[in-house]
Amino acid sequence: MNESMDFLLWTRGTAFDVSVAIFIVGMLIRLFEIVSLGRGRDLAAPRGTEFLPGIRTILSRTLPYGGTFKRQPLTVIAGYLFHIGLLVSLLLFIPHIELFRETFGFGWPGLPNPIVDAAAVLGITGLLAALWNRLTNPVMKMLSDSEDYLVWILTFLPLLTGYLAYHRMINPYPLAMGLHILSIELLLVLFPFTKLMHTFTLFLARWYNGAMSGRRGVES
Amino acid sequence: MVDTKTKTLGEILRHSGVSRRGFLKFCTATASMMALPPGMVPAIAAALDKARRPSVIWLSFQECTGCTESLTRSHSPSLENLIFDHISLDYHHTLQVASGDAAEAAREEAMHANAGSYLVVVDGSIPLGNPGYSTTAGFSNLQILEETAAGAAAVIAVGTCAAFGGLPKADPNPTGAVSVRDIVTDKPVINVSGCPPIPVVITGVLAHYLTFGTLPELDQYGRPKAFYGTSIHDRCYRRPFYDKGLFASTFDDEGARSGWCLYKLGCKGPMTYNACATAKWNEGTSWPVESGHGCLGCSQPDFWDAGGFYNALSIPVGELSRTVSYATAAGLGLGAVAAGINHRSKVEANRRHGEVTVDDLEKTS
Amino acid sequence: MNALNTTPVPIEKFTAVEHRFGNTLPLLHEISHALHRLQVEGTVTTLDLNAVPFGPGDERQLVDFLGRGEVSAKLEAMGDSHIRESRYSGVWIVEHWNTSGERVAFQIEITKLPALLEAQQEDIAESLLMLQAALENARNGASV
Ligand code: SF4
Ligand code: SF4
Numbered sequence: 001m002n003e004s005m006d007f008l009l010w011t012r013g014t015a016f017d018v019s020v021a022i023f024i025v026g027m028l029i030r031l032f033e034i035v036s037l038g039r040g041r042d043l044a045a046p047r048g049t050e051f052l053p054g055i056r057t058i059l060s061r062t063l064p065y066g067g068t069f070k071r072q073p074l075t076v077i078a079g080y081l082f083h084i085g086l087l088v089s090l091l092l093f094i095p096h097i098e099l100f101r102e103t104f105g106f107g108w109p110g111l112p113n114p115i116v117d118a119a120a121v122l123g124i125t126g127l128l129a130a131l132w133n134r135l136t137n138p139v140m141k142m143l144s145d146s147e148d149y150l151v152w153i154l155t156f157l158p159l160l161t162g163y164l165a166y167h168r169m170i171n172p173y174p175l176a177m178g179l180h181i182l183s184i185e186l187l188l189v190l191f192p193f194t195k196l197m198h199t200f201t202l203f204l205a206r207w208y209n210g211a212m213s214g215r216r217g218v219e220s
Numbered sequence: 221m222v223d224t225k226t227k228t229l230g231e232i233l234r235h236s237g238v239s240r241r242g243f244l245k246f247c248t249a250t251a252s253m254m255a256l257p258p259g260m261v262p263a264i265a266a267a268l269d270k271a272r273r274p275s276v277i278w279l280s281f282q283e284c285t286g287c288t289e290s291l292t293r294s295h296s297p298s299l300e301n302l303i304f305d306h307i308s309l310d311y312h313h314t315l316q317v318a319s320g321d322a323a324e325a326a327r328e329e330a331m332h333a334n335a336g337s338y339l340v341v342v343d344g345s346i347p348l349g350n351p352g353y354s355t356t357a358g359f360s361n362l363q364i365l366e367e368t369a370a371g372a373a374a375v376i377a378v379g380t381c382a383a384f385g386g387l388p389k390a391d392p393n394p395t396g397a398v399s400v401r402d403i404v405t406d407k408p409v410i411n412v413s414g415c416p417p418i419p420v421v422i423t424g425v426l427a428h429y430l431t432f433g434t435l436p437e438l439d440q441y442g443r444p445k446a447f448y449g450t451s452i453h454d455r456c457y458r459r460p461f462y463d464k465g466l467f468a469s470t471f472d473d474e475g476a477r478s479g480w481c482l483y484k485l486g487c488k489g490p491m492t493y494n495a496c497a498t499a500k501w502n503e504g505t506s507w508p509v510e511s512g513h514g515c516l517g518c519s520q521p522d523f524w525d526a527g528g529f530y531n532a533l534s535i536p537v538g539e540l541s542r543t544v545s546y547a548t549a550a551g552l553g554l555g556a557v558a559a560g561i562n563h564r565s566k567v568e569a570n571r572r573h574g575e576v577t578v579d580d581l582e583k584t585s
Numbered sequence: 586m587n588a589l590n591t592t593p594v595p596i597e598k599f600t601a602v603e604h605r606f607g608n609t610l611p612l613l614h615e616i617s618h619a620l621h622r623l624q625v626e627g628t629v630t631t632l633d634l635n636a637v638p639f640g641p642g643d644e645r646q647l648v649d650f651l652g653r654g655e656v657s658a659k660l661e662a663m664g665d666s667h668i669r670e671s672r673y674s675g676v677w678i679v680e681h682w683n684t685s686g687e688r689v690a691f692q693i694e695i696t697k698l699p700a701l702l703e704a705q706q707e708d709i710a711e712s713l714l715m716l717q718a719a720l721e722n723a724r725n726g727a728s729v
Contacts, residue, residue, distance in 0.1 A: 004440075005491075005521040005522055005526075006522065008526075009522055016536040017536070017538045017543045020540070020544060021543055021546070021547040021550075023547075024544065024547035025554060026551075027551065028548070029555050029558050031555065032554075032555030032558050032559045033555070033558045033559070033562060035559075037562045037566070038566070041570070094465055094484070096534065098532035098535060099535055099540075102532075102540055102541070103544055104541075105541070110465060112464050112465035113464065113465045114464075114465075168451075172439075173451055173491050174491050174520070177490075177491065177533075238663060239662050239705070241660065241662045241708065242662030242663040244700075244701060245660070245663060245664075245666060245701065246663055248681060248690050249681055249683070249690045251633070252635045252690045252692075255636060258632070457638050457640030458640070479641070498635060498637065498638050499635070504635075504687075504688065
């Protein structure tokens with residue numbers, strides 16, 4: 001009879017603890033693994049330095065490569081749209097910041113809710129566009145496997161449920177909020193074992209790319 | 221003296237010299253109290269004119285008497301001389317004069333005389349762990365409730381304890397407390413939750429039954445929609461600040477002084493359904509958010525277990541930083557093991573790594 | 586007691602902040618629409634202000650805005666009631682108190698004359714009987 005409150009309490013309690021634990025343990029194991037494996041020794045004599053090119057590549061790859069934009073404008077635009085929307089909603093919504101403050105002991109200023117709301121809409125639109133692109137573009141379609149779709153759903157659900165909960169479009173509210181939290185818990189649990197790891201590994205990959213090219217004295 | 225048992229409310233009022241104007245005014249106040257639109261006043265007047273005095277049996281189980289306190293402070297127009305004179309409160313062991321056997325006899329008499337038509341009001345939860353945890357006149361709460369509810373028209377569970385288990389049911393629920401709805405399944409049960417419920421909401425529900433002889437429309441928690449249909453957050457006058465993202469961060473900062481939203485200070489208004497924002501408390505003086513304190517969520521099931529009262533609603537219930545630190549420790553440990561294994565295979569790979577000369581290549585090809 | 590009176594007790598000065606929480610504006614629009622309906626269709630509207638989530642100061646702002654008009658009436662029936670026209674003719678502010686002096690209803694009525702001010706059919710019938718009985722008594726020699 002009290003399902004929705006029980007559900008909310010479960011998602012805010014046991015389920016949250018379990019999923020956060022899985023996320024952290026999984027993440028650390030995988031990062032350790034990747035870092036400790038490192039790269040094979042390069043026996044060739046270096047023709048340049050590694051450090052600066054490494055850092056530069058981490059930063060420079062944040063901007064799209066012109067050629068890609070010309071060939072796949074939608075991939076680039078949808079990608080940026082949803083990443084920015086997602087990050088703004090995740091990191092600058094005040095209720096979320098309160099959660100981080102509770103976890104890490106510090107917070108940061110947030111944005112007014114209407115701006116975050118707009119960002120969430122951008123994020124949702126971006127994700128939908130990305131999905132459409134994936135389904136209609138023959139190359140994208142061929143490249144996609146089930147994991148890509150899984151990851152899309154895992155990313156889409158928190159944005160969607162968050163939007164619905166904020167606008168109180170699901171009744172009763174405890175159910176709406178419970179669904180939102182549950183969708184994030186799903187994301188957290190599967191994060192370390194899917195492509196979602198790119199959130200962290202992208203920095204490593206860019207570093208390796210930059211550093212290796214730097215060592216060879218070529219541009220990356 | 222009019223026989224209040226058989227006369228209708230309209231007859232009693234006219235007999236005691238209340239004018240039609242006075243009666244209509246009373247109906248207006250009743251409509252407002254029942255949270256019905258003013259257009260309903262004529263219907264209420266017509267119904268109240270014909271209303272008869274229902275018999276009410278009030279049972280108190282595992283409770284703190286706060287709900288009764290709340291009710292007796294109700295500022296309804298009716299309490300002192302109408303609703304409460306007009307309902308026949310035949311048994312309430314805190315308020316009644318009779319005690320012991322006489323009191324129990326009054327309950328039984330009311331049950332027999334009004335079989336099938338009396339109302340049972342319950343405050344407090346029912347312990348199932350051990351019948352001895354809470355008894356009245358030697359009977360366990362469960363026995364009394366089952367026996368009394370059997371012949372009732374409906375049961376009104378007043379307060380969060382009766383409606384959802386409340387404080388006694390809070391983790392770890394030492395007495396095995398349950399709500400009225402867990403026991404009474406074959407009768408309509410109206411939940412009037414709140415810790416305590418707003419007095420006018422209690423009288424409003426009684427008035428609704430008295431007026432229309434029917435039960436009000438209920439939400440999925442069995443609460444009357446007229447009072448519990450909207451969340452605190454949706455009726456909060458501080459809502460514009462929430463929408464703008466203006467929050468008080470402490471109870472005495474500039475934001476608090478300017479009346480900004482109390483979300484960060486733990487307001488549970490967004491998940492709480494109750495009428496505080498309009499019905500208000502203490503004769504309409506103010507209500508918790510207006511006096512600067514967030515809503516605790518007192519009308520929701522399990523609100524005692526819904527996390528710290530001063531934690532923002534977005535903060536999980538458990539000890540988050542503890543989970544994070546344990547998980548980090550475990551992750552670091554396991555990560556180190558993984559790194560160790562990787563290191564061994566790398567050492568192995570390096571060991572096998574030999575220099576290859578052009579001669580070697582020629583030999584193998 | 587004397588000692589108590591001389592003991593200095595610091596009293597924190599509390600100045601309740603009244604802000605414009607913006608709840609009066611939609612209400613005033615509603616009143617204006619209702620007044621329009623009264624003008625063209627003769628429709629009567631009653632707004633229950635107990636159902637409006639007022640913040641501190643909102644009610645005063647509304648009442649100040651509406652001001653006072655030409656008519657003001659006091660009713661004594663099961664406690665006092667104040668019915669007064671606002672400065673906008675046709676918009677009435679109605680407040681009911683109970684016998685213990687607590688306000689039990691607060692409404693805005695948009696009407697030509699609040700119905701409660703009219704004599705009620707039931708009361709008219711009853712007073713006619715009373716008047717006739719009194720006249721009967723007078724005819725039988727009792728002093729009027
Ligand atoms: S004070 Fe509470 S109920 Fe009011 S807007 Fe803020 S969070 Fe919502
Ligand atoms: S504001 Fe919230 S906690 Fe306070 S009485 Fe109302 S519902 Fe209960």
